[in-house]
Amino acid sequence: MNFELKPLTLVAAAAEKCDALVVLIADGFRPAKDDLSLLIGKAMKSEDFDTAPAKLLSLYQPVQAHATRLVLAGVGVGGARQVRASLLAVLAGLKGVKLKRVVVCFAAPAKEEAVYAIVQAMADGSYVYTTTKSRKEGRTLQKVVVCANNASELQMTFDKAAGVAVGVEFAKEWANRPANFSTPTLLGQAAQDLVKSARSAKFDCQLLGPKEVAKLGMGSFMAVAQGSEQPLRFIVLHYNGAAKSQPPTVLVGKGITFDSGGISIKPAAEMDEMKFDMSGAASVLGVFRSLVQLKPAINVVGLIPACENLLSGKAVKPGDVVTSMSGQTIEILNTDAEGRLVLCDALTYAERFKPQAVVDIATLTGACVVALGGVRSGLFSTRDSLGAALFAAGEASGDLCWRLPLDEEYGEGLKTQFADMANIAGRTGGAISAAKFLERFTSKYPWAHLDIAGTAWKSGAAKGATGRPVGLLVEFLLAQVLSPVSESTYAK
Ligand code: BES
Ligand code: MN
Ligand code: ZN
Numbered sequence: 001m002n003f004e005l006k007p008l009t010l011v012a013a014a015a016e017k018c019d020a021l022v023v024l025i026a027d028g029f030r031p032a033k034d035d036l037s038l039l040i041g042k043a044m045k046s047e048d049f050d051t052a053p054a055k056l057l058s059l060y061q062p063v064q065a066h067a068t069r070l071v072l073a074g075v076g077v078g079g080a081r082q083v084r085a086s087l088l089a090v091l092a093g094l095k096g097v098k099l100k101r102v103v104v105c106f107a108a109p110a111k112e113e114a115v116y117a118i119v120q121a122m123a124d125g126s127y128v129y130t131t132t133k134s135r136k137e138g139r140t141l142q143k144v145v146v147c148a149n150n151a152s153e154l155q156m157t158f159d160k161a162a163g164v165a166v167g168v169e170f171a172k173e174w175a176n177r178p179a180n181f182s183t184p185t186l187l188g189q190a191a192q193d194l195v196k197s198a199r200s201a202k203f204d205c206q207l208l209g210p211k212e213v214a215k216l217g218m219g220s221f222m223a224v225a226q227g228s229e230q231p232l233r234f235i236v237l238h239y240n241g242a243a244k245s246q247p248p249t250v251l252v253g254k255g256i257t258f259d260s261g262g263i264s265i266k267p268a269a270e271m272d273e274m275k276f277d278m279s280g281a282a283s284v285l286g287v288f289r290s291l292v293q294l295k296p297a298i299n300v301v302g303l304i305p306a307c308e309n310l311l312s313g314k315a316v317k318p319g320d321v322v323t324s325m326s327g328q329t330i331e332i333l334n335t336d337a338e339g340r341l342v343l344c345d346a347l348t349y350a351e352r353f354k355p356q357a358v359v360d361i362a363t364l365t366g367a368c369v370v371a372l373g374g375v376r377s378g379l380f381s382t383r384d385s386l387g388a389a390l391f392a393a394g395e396a397s398g399d400l401c402w403r404l405p406l407d408e409e410y411g412e413g414l415k416t417q418f419a420d421m422a423n424i425a426g427r428t429g430g431a432i433s434a435a436k437f438l439e440r441f442t443s444k445y446p447w448a449h450l451d452i453a454g455t456a457w458k459s460g461a462a463k464g465a466t467g468r469p470v471g472l473l474v475e476f477l478l479a480q481v482l483s484p485v486s487e488s489t490y491a492k
Contacts, residue, residue: 003161003165004143004144005148005154007150007151011032014067016145017067017101018101018103019067019069019097019099019101020071021067022090023073024105026075035063038064039062054082058071058093078106079117080113083114087104088124091125092125100141102144104122104145104147113396118144119144119165120165120398122141124168127169127172131176131181167289167290167291168286170194171282172286172465175276175282175456185230192207194288198292202239203238203292209232217325218305218324220323220325220342221234221307224341225307226316227262233255233306236302237302239299241295241299249301250301251303252303252305253280253285253303253304253361254279254339255304255305255342256277256309261336262309262310262315262335264336277363279363279465283468284302284304286470287300287474296477316332318333321418326441330421330422331418333423343438344438356445357485358446360447361473363453364431365453368431372402376455377402377450377452377468377469378401378449379394379450381406381446381447381448385491393476397471399472404431404432410425410436411425411439421440
């Protein structure tokens with residue numbers, strides 16, 4: 001799908017030929033003298049339409065526009081939230097209509113956050129999953145033209161939004177694929193193909209298999225993978241958009257392509273949703289897809305430990321003790337707490353890049369879903385400045401998160417007689433004790449952790465991946481272009 005920003009007024013937008021013209025109308029709208037404005041004014045006077053968010057009025061082949069369909073859409077105060085809600089309602093209302101070309105126009109000068117939201121909502125609302133359907137009736141929408149009379153001042157935000165949209169979609173696509181279509185091997189190939197598609201020496205990808213990972217001493221990661229017939233992959237992605245001297249940001253994505261729980265097996269109900277347990281990995285791939293398009297002047301490394309968590313005669317057992325790459329030993333009391341076991345070795349591997357910051361992204365705990373639901377991801381950081389930067393990126397992109405604590409006391413439950421630590425603590429504060437486990441592997445650099453268990457996918461009738469938190473991460477990375485990170489930025 002293609003996005004274009006045009007410097008057009010409402011009158012000019014009405015002259016565009018398209019399958020649908022969507023006019024976003026905010027509070028305080030005052031009709032001008034043109035036919036379309038007068039029509040809007042009339043509809044408002046008769047109370048058939050008002051500017052409340054997601055209030056819609058649809059017309060077919062109106063004489064006031066060249067469009068086949070005209071939709072007036074209220075956006076209230078015209079912020080990102082309202083624009084998003086309104087456009088998703090418009091697309092839901094037009095479901096089943098084979099739209100190819102849509103023009104979205106603001107009836108007044110548009111805010112940056114609104115333009116960003118238009119692009120996200122149009123991409124999100126028109127996505128159709130087809131990979132494992134026999135009839136490939138995917139998205140019909142080919143072109144979205146966004147019109148604003150202040151277009152020139154919006155171009156940067158618009159380009160960023162379009163770059164984020166392709167990344168979000170890439171993440172959604174890979175997270176949605178069933179586990180037999182997104183094995184560790186296939187994820188590795190996706191990373192390699194992505195790098196090839198960039199046709200740029202700034203991108204690179206290395207794939208490590210069981211032998212290389214054993215040589216690195218990643219005993220914790222290997223323990224999770226050992227119950228599966230699928231060979232594990234450790235995926236290393238590089239983007240060098242800046243000078244070599246500039247330390248990279250490292251993103252680590254949990255890549256459990258299916259989480260059965262292992263010997264500590266999960267209940268059958270909704271176990272299918274554990275195909276989404278590689279959503280952290282998908283978000284790292286998504287960020288790299290965005291980088292291919294945006295090519296900002298920064299350095300980024302992506303790390304993905306990918307494997308299945310299954311049961312077999314070879315599977316790791318409760319009580320088994322393993323040695324992580326860091327040298328610390330771990331007693332695996334619950335094989336379903338596997339995310340932290342694959343992440344900890346990736347976090348140790350990250351040290352070699354002397355990173356300015358490491359951010360891991362993981363569908364880590366059901367406890368985080370209980371705490372924050374599906375609205376905000378859980379955010380943890382050992383540095384306040386890094387936590388603040390990620391929080392701010394969430395607010396700016398609408399891909400929200402919320403900081404949770406890392407007090408020492410939360411880690412006490414990880415004590416055990418039989419190893420340096422156990423992989424689970426008590427029943428309470430589960431999202432935090434999981435973060436406390438990871439923290440033990442991050443002493444060498446500024447670190448943050450995003451628990452996306454509640455935000456990476458939706459359950460129920462609308463079951464599917466959300467592509468989060470690609471928006472947050474790209475926003476966070478692009479902020480580094482405007483104010484480059486120095487040694488003191490994320491100081492303790
Ligand atoms: N992948 C799950 C976390 C999860 C659960 C994500 C539900 C989304 C929805 C993770 O591997 C897991 O099983 N965590 C356990 C940890 C527990 C055994 C300490 C959990 O949250 O129950
Ligand atoms: Mn698990
Ligand atoms: Zn898991």
